Amino acid sequence: MKTIFVLITLLSFSVIQAQEQKEISSEISDVVVYLKGAQVTRTANISVGSGKSTLLFKGLTPRLNSNSLQVAAGNGITILSVNHSIDYLESQKSDALAQKLVNRRDELQDSISLNKNTRQIYIKEQEMLISNQSIGGQQTGVNVEQLIRATDFFRQRLTEIEKTLFENNRTTLEMQRRLDKINRQLNELNARDDQPTSTIKVTISTNRPVSAPVELTYTVHDARWQPFYDIRVKDTDEPVTLVYKAKVFQSTDENWHNVNLTLSTGNPTISNYKPELQPWFLYPAPVRMPEVMETMSIVEDDVELNEELVIEDKEEARPIRIRGVSSLGKQNVTTVQQQTTTAFEIQIPYTIPSDNQGYDVAVSDHQVKADFQYATVPKRSPHVYLMAHISDWSELNLLPGQANIYFDQTYQGKTVLNPYSSEDTLNLSVGRDPGIIMERELQKDFSSKSFFGNNAKETKAWKITMRNSKNTKATVMVEDQYPVSTNSDIKVELEENSGAKVNPVTGMLNWTLHLAPGETKKLRFIYTVRYPKEMNLIIE
Structure with a gap:
């Protein structure tokens, strides 16, 4: 009698324990997407009795950041603890399209395996027929009628096997092509099998039976x-x-x-901590005396440059x-x-x-x-x-x-x-805008190259023609340039610029042209370069 009472007590306790754990079905309702990462909010409605209860949120992404977990519940519910674990036994549920493709992929893989096995059976039969072509005994021989029947049988059966193998191979190739397409589509959908899931265990306490909404929030990096x-x-x-x-x-x-x-x-x-400065102490570096070596070789590939790189924190x-x-x-x-x-x-x-x-x-x-x-x-x-x-x-x-x-x-x-x-x-x-036509050409009549003594002199003249073929007026900013010397032996002189705004440091020339409908304007700039004639300069 005492044993029966203990069993009833244990069963009652087990029932109570089972009632304390509830698997909660939740849906993603809100997502905040950052430049990197996102915050996901899941919502669910729960109904629990008084006392302690454990809520299980199953089938969540394994990629969530467990440190970011937050749970909010309605009035009358006290949250005691929140725990995260990875469930390797329960795989994620694929969406309808991905699941349909996975099922079709599995069917094709089974069909391909069956076709390959059937092919091997026919190949074995073919090998057996070819290796057993002799009929009759070595002493008794065979008559013509038996030979004809045997020949017809071998021909007919081997032909059937060849046709079957050909059809089998064609069917297998076609299924393999479809399987490759399905695999590519699954890769495009980023569908993966047997991925683990996350389980969030939330322990709560209530003083009375409560029906209330619950929000679960977490961040993900991907x-x-x-x-x-x-x-x-x-x-x-x-x-x-x-x-x-x-x-x-x-x-x-x-x-x-x-x-x-x-x-x-x-x-x-990104880090939100302000960087801190530490004292910067200077110490004289020890002087290293060069070693005297009888033979010195330099291997360029082994030379390394050691640098100390200081990177300033920069908000992305x-x-x-x-x-x-x-x-x-x-x-x-x-x-x-x-x-x-x-x-x-x-x-x-x-x-x-x-x-x-x-x-x-x-x-x-x-x-x-x-x-x-x-x-x-x-x-x-x-x-x-x-x-x-x-x-x-x-x-x-x-x-x-x-x-x-x-x-x-x-x-x-x-x-x-x-x-x-x-x-x-x-x-x-x-x-x-093809309505405004521009042409740039070298004026050879005004360009020349000459030598005097040890020096050379080159003159270049460029003409720019602008024509407005539109029926509206247009303002055009024209940019060109002349060379700038960085060598004291090279002298550059801008002789003509047609009223350009000149920057002598960079050699940039800027014009602002106001063109009426159908109007054409011409610009010309000429520059001269003097340099030692033994110097090889390319001047445009």
């Missing part, structure tokens, strides 16, 4: 976003439209399905402040200015699979006033480029990134925005 831009110019009389976009990448082994997405300019992976990400009207609408994007970072809260849910592919997210756009001007460098290019000069670009506090340029709805190419430049004006090359 996610990032990078800015890129669309620069759209409709007409030179209208402002430039600067569209701010982002590409979001993630390979966290968790798909983000219809999540509330926030893009932050922060970077939790700067905060950005975006002004203007959102391309998603004011109600769909909220810009939050924080002390050191800026966050863009995208109100439209986004789905970002864990495949490390870039997914575009629209952030905002700006109407920016720009001064337009044409520019050309005749020495380097025969084309004339439309330039947009944005003087108040520093107010945007942009991040570096690539930009697609569109002029009048036509794609012109790519450029790079570098907001960290020290220049006051952001210069953007919008594209080539």
Whole structure:
């Protein structure tokens, strides 16, 4: 009787213990993506009785940072502990497409193995027939009828085997091609089998039965976003439209399905500790006397340069402040200015699979006033480029990134925005304009080369012709150059410059031409170089 009572007590205790642990099903609801890394928030609703309970969040990514775990619960719930562990027995669940491909891959692998085994059976049969071609005994022989029947049998059966082997080989190759395609697609989807998962064990305590929401937050490293831009110019009389976009990448082994997405300019992976200076003591280095060696050899490959490199800590990400009207609408994007970072809260849910592919997210756009001007460098290019000069670009506090340029709805190419430049004006090359024609030619009548004594003298004359074939006026900035001497034996003289702005230090020549519709203007600059005639100089 006593034994029965003990068993009942133990069973009751086991039931109570089992009721204390609950496996919680959670969904990813919010994700904050940083320039490097992301913060993931999972939500769940729980119902627990009074006393202690253990909540198990299973099937999470094994890539989460356990030091970043945070749990928030509703009123009446006290969180006692949070523990993280890796579960190697329970693999991650693949998405529907990846799982379908995995199943098809496994079927093809089984079919290929079966085909190969069947092929080996037919090959063995073929070898057996070939090795047993003799009929009759050595003394009895065989009559003609038996020989004909045996020959027909061997021919028919060997032919059937060859056809079967041929068909088997063709089928196997076709299945192998399909298997290769599926494997490539699985690699594209970043799908992997038998990956471990994380389990988060949360111990809570309540004074009464409670039904409340629970939030689980953690960070992952395998996610990032990078800015890129669309620069759209409709007409030179209208402002430039600067569209701010982002590409979001993630390979966290968790798909983000219809999540509330926030893009932050922060970077939790960089150090936030201010560096400290230590006393800098100088000591005289001991003088090392050279050793006298009978034979000295120099092996250049073994020579090393030992340097002490001092690297100043530099913050990788700067905060950005975006002004203007959102391309998603004011109600769909909220810009939050924080002390050191800026966050863009995208109100439209986004789905970002864990495949490390870039997914575009629209952030905002700006109407920016720009001064337009044409520019050309005749020495380097025969084309004339439309330039947009944005003087108040520093107010945007942009991040570096690539930009697609569109002029009048036509794609012109790519450029790079570098907001960290020290220049006051952001210069953007919008594209080539064939309506303004430029020609640069050497005027041989004004160019010469002569010798006098030990010296040589060369004169070069260049003519630049600009013609505006457009029906609107145009302002063109022309850049060219003449050589600059760094040797006292070489003398350079600029004889004619057609009113250019001359920089004698760099040799740069700049003209600003105002061309009316159909107008043509010509520029000419001439320079002379004197140098010792034994000196080999190439002068253009």
